[in-house]
Amino acid sequence: MSFDHWDEIRTAYQVARMGTVSGAxxxxxxxxxxxxxxxxxxxxxxxxxxxxxxxxGYTPTEAGQDLLSVGSRxxxxxxxxxxxxxxxxxxxxxxxxxxxxxxxxxxxxPAMGEFQERHPDLRVQLVTDTRLFRMEYGEAHVxxxxxxxGDSPDNIVQPFCTSSVGxxxxxxxxxxxxLPDDTNLDSHRFIGSTIENSRAPFLRWLTEQVxxxxxxxxxxxxxxxxxxxxxxxxxGFISRAEVREEDALVEVLPxxxxxxxxLWLVTHMDLHRTAKVQTFLRFLKEKVQDWPVExx
Amino acid sequence: MSFDHWDEIRTAYQVARMGTVSGAxxxxxxxxxxxxxxxxxxxxxxxxxxxxxxxxGYTPTEAGQDLLSVGSRxxxxxxxxxxxxxxxxxxxxxxxxxxxxxxxxxxxxPAMGEFQERHPDLRVQLVTDTRLFRMEYGEAHVxxxxxxxGDSPDNIVQPFCTSSVGxxxxxxxxxxxxLPDDTNLDSHRFIGSTIENSRAPFLRWLTEQVxxxxxxxxxxxxxxxxxxxxxxxxxGFISRAEVREEDALVEVLPxxxxxxxxLWLVTHMDLHRTAKVQTFLRFLKEKVQDWPVExx
DNA sequence: TGGTTTATGTGCAGTGGCGCACGGAGTTAT
DNA sequence: ATAACTCCGTGCGCCACTGCACATAAACCA
Numbered sequence: 079m080s081f082d083h084w085d086e087i088r089t090a091y092q093v094a095r096m097g098t099v100s101g102a103x104x105x106x107x108x109x110x111x112x113x114x115x116x117x118x119x120x121x122x123x124x125x126x127x128x129x130x131x132x133x134x135g136y137t138p139t140e141a142g143q144d145l146l147s148v149g150s151r152x153x154x155x156x157x158x159x160x161x162x163x164x165x166x167x168x169x170x171x172x173x174x175x176x177x178x179x180x181x182x183x184x185x186x187x188p189a190m191g192e193f194q195e196r197h198p199d200l201r202v203q204l205v206t207d208t209r210l211f212r213m214e215y216g217e218a219h220v221x222x223x224x225x226x227x228g229d230s231p232d233n234i235v236q237p238f239c240t241s242s243v244g245x246x247x248x249x250x251x252x253x254x255x256x257l258p259d260d261t262n263l264d265s266h267r268f269i270g271s272t273i274e275n276s277r278a279p280f281l282r283w284l285t286e287q288v289x290x291x292x293x294x295x296x297x298x299x300x301x302x303x304x305x306x307x308x309x310x311x312x313x314g315f316i317s318r319a320e321v322r323e324e325d326a327l328v329e330v331l332p333x334x335x336x337x338x339x340x341l342w343l344v345t346h347m348d349l350h351r352t353a354k355v356q357t358f359l360r361f362l363k364e365k366v367q368d369w370p371v372e373x374x
Numbered sequence: 375m376s377f378d379h380w381d382e383i384r385t386a387y388q389v390a391r392m393g394t395v396s397g398a399x400x401x402x403x404x405x406x407x408x409x410x411x412x413x414x415x416x417x418x419x420x421x422x423x424x425x426x427x428x429x430x431g432y433t434p435t436e437a438g439q440d441l442l443s444v445g446s447r448x449x450x451x452x453x454x455x456x457x458x459x460x461x462x463x464x465x466x467x468x469x470x471x472x473x474x475x476x477x478x479x480x481x482x483x484p485a486m487g488e489f490q491e492r493h494p495d496l497r498v499q500l501v502t503d504t505r506l507f508r509m510e511y512g513e514a515h516v517x518x519x520x521x522x523x524g525d526s527p528d529n530i531v532q533p534f535c536t537s538s539v540g541x542x543x544x545x546x547x548x549x550x551x552x553l554p555d556d557t558n559l560d561s562h563r564f565i566g567s568t569i570e571n572s573r574a575p576f577l578r579w580l581t582e583q584v585x586x587x588x589x590x591x592x593x594x595x596x597x598x599x600x601x602x603x604x605x606x607x608x609x610g611f612i613s614r615a616e617v618r619e620e621d622a623l624v625e626v627l628p629x630x631x632x633x634x635x636x637l638w639l640v641t642h643m644d645l646h647r648t649a650k651v652q653t654f655l656r657f658l659k660e661k662v663q664d665w666p667v668e669x670x
Numbered sequence: 671t672g673g674t675t676t677a678t679g680t681g682c683a684g685t686g687g688c689g690c691a692c693g694g695a696g697t698t699a700t
Numbered sequence: 701a702t703a704a705c706t707c708c709g710t711g712c713g714c715c716a717c718t719g720c721a722c723a724t725a726a727a728c729c730a
Contacts, residue, residue, distance in 0.1 A: 081452040082403075084380035100677060107378075109719045114679065124456060126463045127644040130512050132528075133677060133726040137512045139644065140468050141459040148455045152448045156377040159444045160420060163437040167422045172436045214428040216435065232428075348423040348435065396707060405689045410709065429696040429707070675728075681721095688715080698705075 083123070089116040090128055091149025094142050098135035168353045171199040176358075178222040179341075180206035181241065181300045181317045186222070189365045193358060200354075213346040219355055220362075221344040225277050234350045236359075237374035238343040239366050243280050243315045246327040250310050257330050258313065264289050269306045269314030272296045280315050280337035319370045340374070379419070385412035386424055387445025390438050394431035466650045467495040474518040475637075476502035477537065477596045477613045482518070485661045489654060496650070509642040515651055516658075517640040521573050530646045532655075533670035534639040535662050539576050539611045542623040546606050553626050554609065560585050565602045565610030568592045576611050576633035615666045636670070 081087070092102035093113060103110035117136070121128050128145060129136035138146055166172075174193075178186055183206060190202045211217040214232055222238060251267075258266045270293035271281050284293070295311045297303060303314040304325075313330050315337070321327060343362065349355050366373045377383075388398035389409060399406035413432075417424050424441060425432035434442055462468075470489075474482055479502060486498045507513045509529060518534060547563075554562045566589035567577050580589070591607045593599060599610040609626055611633070617623060639658065645651050662669050 079453065080449050081456040084384045084448070084452065087452060087455075088380045098677070099679095110677090111679080111720085112718060115717080124459045126459050126648075128459075130642060130644045131678070132508075132511060134511075135677070139512065141462055144458060145455060148451050152380070152451060153376050155444050155448060156380065156383060157375065159383075159441060160377045162440060163420045163422050163424075166437055166440075212428075214426055215430075216426045216433045346426060348426045352422075394707070395709095406708080407690085407710080408688060411687080427708075431707070671730100673729085675726105677724100677726075679722105679724080681723105683718105683720085685716100685718080687717085688713105690712085690714100692711090693709085695708080696706085698703100700701100700703085 083120065086116045086120040086123075087145065087149055087152070089113055090120050090142070090145055091153065093117060093129065093136050094138040094146035094149070096135075097137070101135075167351075169199075170197040170354045170357050172354070173201050173203065174220070174354060174358060175203045175205060175218040176220045176222070177205045177207070177211040177218040179224050179300075181320065182222060182341075183301075184320055185369050185371075189362065192365075193361050196361075197357075213344065213349075216346075219345065219349050220358060223342050223344050224339045225342075232347045234345050234347055235342050238341045238362070239369070239374050240338045240340050240372040242318050242333055242338045242372065244318050244321070244329050244333045244337075245313055245331045246307050246316045246321065247313045247330050248308060248310050249326060249328055251307075251312065252328050252330070254310075257328075259331075263287055264292055266292060267294045267312030268292050269295045269297070269303050269312050272298045278339060280339070283334070283337060284315070338372075341371075379416065382412045382416040382419075383441065383445055383448070385409055386416050386438070386441055387449065389413060389425065389432050390434040390442035390445070392431075393433070397431075463647075464649045465495075466493040466653050468650070469497050469499065470516070470650060470654060471499045471501060471514040472516045472518070472654075473501045473507040473514040475520050475596075477616065478518060478637075479597075480616055481665050481667075485658065488661075489657050492657075493653075509640065509645075512642075515641065515645050516654060519638050519640050520635045521638075528643045530641050530643055532639050534637045534658070535665070535670050536634045536668040537637050538614050538629055538634045538668065540614050540617065540625050540629045540633075541609055541627045542603050542612045542617065543609045543626050544604060544606050545622060545624055547603075547608065548624050548626070553624075555627075559583055560588055562588060563590045563608030564588050565591045565593070565599050565608050568594045575635060579630070579633060580611070634668075637667075 089102065089106060089112075092105050093099060096102045096105060099110050099113045099117070103113045106113065117129065124141070126141050127139050128142040129138055136142075174190075176186065176190065183204065186204055190204060194200055194202045205211060205218060211221060213219075213221060224241070255266060268284065268288050270284055270288075271278075273281070276282070295306050295314075297306065300315070300317065301320075304316050304320060306312070307314040307316060307327065308325070316327070318333070343359060345355055345359070363373075385398065385402060385408075388401050389395060392398045392401060395406050395409045395413070399409045402409065413425065420437070422437050423435050424438040425434055432438075470486075472482065472486065479500065482500055486500060490496055490498045501507060501514060507517060509515075509517060520537070551562060562584075564580065564584050566580055566584075567574075569577070572578070591602050591610075593602065596611070596613060600612050600616060602608070603610040603612060603623065604621070612623070614629070639655060641651055641655070659669075
């Protein structure tokens with residue numbers, strides 16, 4: 079039910095504005111014959127005369143004047159829209175949605191807060207969820223992911239940093255059970271993951287080195303591990319980035335290289351080149367230097 | 375500086391609204407390949423992505439959402455405009471500008487007032503001027519003209535009525551100078567036109583029958599003749615339609631057939647078929663039956 | 671009055687845009 | 701698991717639209 083030929087309205091609008099077919103053709107950058115044909119077609123479609131033709135040009139009828147004002151408004155709107163969109167590629171405004179593994183929230187949130195302060199027109203969101211947010215659906219602008227999530231060709235992946243974990247326990251646990259070493263892991267109590275075949279390297283190590291019966295508590299979130307450790311439930315992996323001095327935890331084994339997880343910055347192709355995403359990526363890479371992680 | 379390709383905005387708007395290229399193509403009545411090409415071209419022009427492409431369709435980016443709202447407004451505007459224009463051909467609204475020789479004002483004005491009452495959305499204007507109003511410039515919708523003004527093929531001319539004039543004087547004049555007859559016209563005083571070679575038949579008659587020195591007063595408007603006659607300045611032509619009983623004028627010679635002026639209704643081709651003009655013409659032809667003129 | 675400018679209007683030829691058909695990829699359903 | 705469905709993407713051939721050239725008419729100027 080909507081009107082079909084917007085370009086013809088545009089042509090007629092220019093004719094009404096200029097008063098002549100030739101002038102409109104000049105403005106539109108087309109031949110005046112094209113303008114005449116557009117007007118004729120439009121008038122035929124509408125079943126009414128838009129212009130009175132005479133030797134000095136085209137004078138709009140009442141319908142033509144109506145079209146003139148509607149066309150003028152639309153022209154303004156479209157021009158402004160084009161300006162906004164053309165400019166917006168270079169602006170850092172609107173929403174910035176970041177999705178991340180939740181082990182980084184403690185570092186990401188302050189960083190994003192600072193980024194928002196630098197760009198007051200920006201609204202930042204951090205979404206952490208176990209399910210993979212799909213960037214191709216526009217659910218996030220930037221993702222921080224663990225392990226190489228490289229299958230989709232629409233995603234641009236670049237190394238971010240290496241997050242290392244350590245094996246921690248409370249002093250109370252150590253007092254009760256002693257410190258483990260490579261030979262007596264099976265006489266200790268561990269905290270593990272509910273996920274059977276997790277791809278996280280430290281979880282694979284745990285599965286291989288520690289009998290399942292020694293894993294006395296399981297959770298699906300790394301974040302929960304810390305709470306379990308603090309509750310003296312056993313020995314558990316905690317992200318080194320999340321460990322604070324005041325936690326007073328004991329690192330029960332020296333960290334191993336193979337526990338580390340490489341983290342990747344992922345952006346969707348369509349958004350990667352925008353200033354908003356680029357600025358944020360640059361900011362993140364700068365910020366990561368100060369984090370207790372190994373930058374890539 | 376204004377944006378050039380309105381049809382592409384329309385296409386992109388429908389894609390943003392539908393969420394899929396196929397859906398938009400269906401609504402637009404074009405092939406989905408055309409939709410893809412429009413989107414690609416528009417994105418290239420704007421230098422920004424409007425949509426994120428994925429297997430389920432196209433999801434608008436922020437720029438695409440901006441376009442969606444602008445496009446939605448434009449679509450509304452254009453649809454309403456088309457509705458107004460399509461309907462307007464059948465409506466009697468807006469302005470109705472009538473131009474006429476001023477000898478008919480006394481009859482036309484009441485008629486136009488009645489016509490306006492019947493069509494409250496209408497604003498009527500009566501313009502009388504010696505210069506010919508040019509209908510092709512949209513200066514008037516309907517013209518009442520004397521003599522066949524037939525040159526322009528864009529004007530539709532139809533007979534309206536025959537306006538007759540009479541030769542009048544006041545009783546005071548007759549008391550002083552007596553009634554003229556065919557033989558002693560040169561011993562009377564006449565009122566004539568300032569226009570040298572008027573095409574009005576009664577003025578031509580005057581020029582031929584009465585010596586110039588007998589024309590003691592000249593005016594360019596027929597309307598002024600009546601005032602001159604009333605002021606006892608002499609014998610003058612007055613439109614029979616304008617003469618009232620209470621004027622107490624004396625018809626000094628029997629009216630001659632050749633004094634009559636044929637009046638024509640003239641409309642511009644572009645406006646002639648509109649309901650507004652047609653309705654008014656019908657109304658006028660009906661009304662003229664009651665006028666003190668001879669209908670055509 | 672006659673030449674010049676500026677405007678609209680139209681047949682003709684070329685090209686850009688369109689539909690078509692096919693292929694690929696992802697999602698859903700049985 | 702496989703089949704059916706839906707949607708996007710692209711090469712190809714054709715048609716409609718465009719630009720061009722020319723005709724025509726009106727207005728302006730000297």
